[in-house]
Amino acid sequence: MxxxxxxxxxxxxxxxxxxxxxxxxxxxxxxxxxxxxxxxxxxxxxxQPNPPRFQVIHQIHCAAFKDESGLYEDPPWVVESGPYMAHLRGSHSIRNFDLYLEQNKEITFIVYLQFECCGKAPPTDDATNNRARRELSPDDLLVGEYVSIISEELRSAFVELSESALSGIIHPDFDADSGDQISSPYLWWFHRRAEIETAKSQLGPSFQRQLSVFQEYLESSLGDEWEAVESLLGRKRIIAEYLDYLFARALADVSGSHKCSMLTASRFRMNYASRSGKAIAQR
The missing domain is CATH 4.10.280 (MYOD Basic-Helix-Loop-Helix Domain, subunit B)
Incomplete structure (x- = not known):
């Protein structure tokens, strides 16, 4: 039968x-x-409730295949398709975001990695010689990164932290009315690590747990870069891709999240490609 x-x-x-x-x-x-x-x-x-954690989500915008734009849990990969033979595919699509958050209540913030494909020619080693073009990776099509706050407890922890450790340096406005996005590369945390560690130790246990998850992400994503910057600064040197680490200090007397967004956007364009090849830990 x-x-x-x-x-x-x-x-x-x-x-x-x-x-x-x-x-x-x-x-x-x-x-x-x-x-x-x-x-x-x-x-x-x-x-029993799960401990707080972060989640990396890959946000793909495809100019040619609109139905394949969306949010994906797994890292994308490049396929030879589309107008420039460099189309991104993703797996584990998040179709219902509200349901996703309902099923993952322990997520305290989401890291969005933003990718774009099929809208313009991708970067190559030699644009005039197709045979010399290197194999593209998803990181070549990575255009941005930001953190979105999910947990109100994390937001409250950031507000308290900013009052005790971030005065006098450009940093995001963590109030609910100012939005949920924190732009990469988080220079304010780098320059105030010692003050943040002291201030964090004086917060309640729940706020400490929330901030430790954010710190865990920063160290897994940017730890190697921060070590390189510290080494250069210790020798009174710097290279072009790390210039914004100096700008953040020079602009310490300027306040406002708009200025912070301008600085971090410039920084991302200059330097993200240099570090995007490193694996990002997910919890």
Whole structure:
């Protein structure tokens, strides 16, 4: 006996048998998400809360294939497709962001890595010689990074930290009315690490835990770069890609998150490519 698997799957999903393959896959993924949520709700009443953690999410904007733009848990990869034969694909798409947060209540902030593809020619070693073009990596199409605060407890911890350790240096405005985004490369933390460590030790345990998660991300992502900068500054030297570390000190008497955004945007364009090859730890 031959089984009509398409018909059986559609019957299980409560859908008509005339669905396309993509529609069936979407329905299966939605059903899987629903089952996972039901299991979570069934056990959450008795489960111990998980410790706070951060999550890296890869945000892809494709100029050619709009339906493939979106948020993905897994790092993207480059395929030879699209107008410039350099299209990004992602896996583990986050289709329902509110549901994702509901299922991952321990996430205290999200690191968004922003990628763009198919809108312009990607960088190459030799734009005039296709045979000399090196193999592209996703990092070549990385255009930005920012942190989005999820936990109000983390926001409150940042507010207290800013009052005790960040006076006199450009830093984000952590008030709820000012938005949730903290732009890379977080120069304010680098220049006030000693003051931050002292101030953090005087906060309550819950605020300390929240800030330690943020510190964990910074050290995993920027630790090597910070060591290099410290080494150069110790020898009274600096190189072009690290100039903003000096600018942050020079502009310490200027306040306002707008100035901070201008500085970090410039810094990202100058230097992100130099460090984006390092693996980013996820918890």
């Amino acid at each position: 031959t089984i009509d698997w398409r018909g059986e799957i559609c019957r299980f999903l409560g859908k008509p048998s005339g669905l396309t393959d993509d529609e069936i896959l979407d329905a299966l993924e939605a059903t899987s998400d629903h089952i996972k949520e039901m299991k979570r709700l069934k056990t959450s009443e008795f489960a």
